[in-house]
Amino acid sequence: MAAARRRPCPSAPRWGRGGRGRGRGPGPEGALPGPVRPRAQPSGGGGAGAPAPGHGRDARPAARGAELQPALASCHREEEPRRLKARLGGRERKTARGGGTARARAGAGALHAAALSPAARTMRAPAPGPRAWLALLLLLLAGAGRLARACSCSPVHPQQAFCNADLVIRAKAVSGKEVDSGNDIYGNPIKRIQYEIKQIKMFKGPDQDIEYIYTAPSSAVCGVSLDTSGKKEYLIAGKSEGNGKMHITLCDFIFPWESLSATQKKSLSQRYQMGCECKISRCPSIPCYVSSLDECLWTDWVTEKSINGQQAKHYACVKRSDGSCAWYRGVAPPKQEFLDIEDP
Template sequence: MTWTVNGCFVTLAILVIWRMDDFSEACSCSPAHPQQAFCNSDVVIRAKVIAVNKVDVGNDAYGNPVKLVKYDIKPIKMFKGPDMDIAAVFTPPISALCGVTLEMEGQMEYLITGKLESDGSVHVTLCDFIEPWDAMSPIQKKSLPERYAMGCDCKITRCESIPCSLQSEKECLWTDWVMENHINGPQAQHFACIQRSDGSCAWYRGAAQPKKDFLDIEEP
């Protein structure tokens, strides 16, 4: 059984074919800016975990039972998603299969992005943007959902090495990796890529919502 979840390929059948140490590096994800995660996800929710257990979700191609980790959650605020209550999220049982580990200690709150399955369940992996709410910057929090949604028609292109360039005016160049040596840099924490009135896209920073006709980056 193979899933494709937000760009992460997860093969559950290997649970019964390979030993655990044979696929310790099986999970591989392309880093995404928080805005990309918002735009590409079916569900974006602020919630805290209230219970966790493993559940059977059917059998693989060989008839072996497949288990997932079920996190029961208490929703606090829905930023994007269906008009329904979401009481749980599901994830593979180990990190090698892109499984996510969520904590219940101290009633920690998370921002969770994930995929809505046809049966109404929400699935999350390490390829999704899942962050403790208190670890997010104030501008990241304020960008949910309006500011991020304003740039969903834009493309955020990650610069992996210098020189790097854009292919169209509908792109924003994400340079955190080359400038800061990690992906959670200033652009991820403080900027959104917004589509301007002429159809082009540019980075925007500010505590207030973007003006309808702005020219370029605007400081708070």
């Protein structure tokens, strides 16, 4: 069954001179569709046969037009979206014969017409307010906070690492596994990697041998990865946890033993300890200066673009008899002449 066709809105004819006429649009205010009934002409200068204004036949069309005016306005408002849809549909049918380029132009025109309509203007998204910008700023700050929690360490000279550590040992790892180490303040379990090690020599720390080393499970939180084959030896500096345990991070000095220079290996026994009262300051860029007499300037980064340069491999900052500190190079312990000299 064909769908019932909707009757169009009535359109009033244009009232004017001459007989019956049907205009395409609504006529003047108060106009009513139907035959034109010409006003009776008075004979002479207006006799008794001429109807008075607002009375008789001419009053009925005006009254009916005034009554129908709200209904006509409502009907035209309902018809406007259908007419727009019909026009757009006609354009689509024409562009189907014209090809893709015409279809694209018609689509753009339809979007433009829809954007200009009052309904589309009322449906546009409002501009972001202060609360929206504040929420975006909080999200960015939260992301920056997560990035800031990544592991970041300031480079230190091997002597500084030795002096800052609780324990310094030579050892090799024989096994490793993930273990629970209690809970955090929110009740979540804390995971750590436990390395079972075989200690070879203790350079700094208690007489008790270290059996286990603990570290974070990921390098993102400064965890250290050790070779557990039992064949690779390390110099390991870290913090004591008591009972034969220690904790290490990427910021501690963990270095393969075979990669250390002869001066570094000798300095672990006595020379680094002699300079723990001295201060080693890294020079990030030239110029840089010594701010006190007990300070040694570490310049490997500006001279070699490396933190493992000549001063790190072959020098120790040693305190002398006058209280000043100076770099000393050599495998042998510093001679008395060096310790007694007053100028660097």
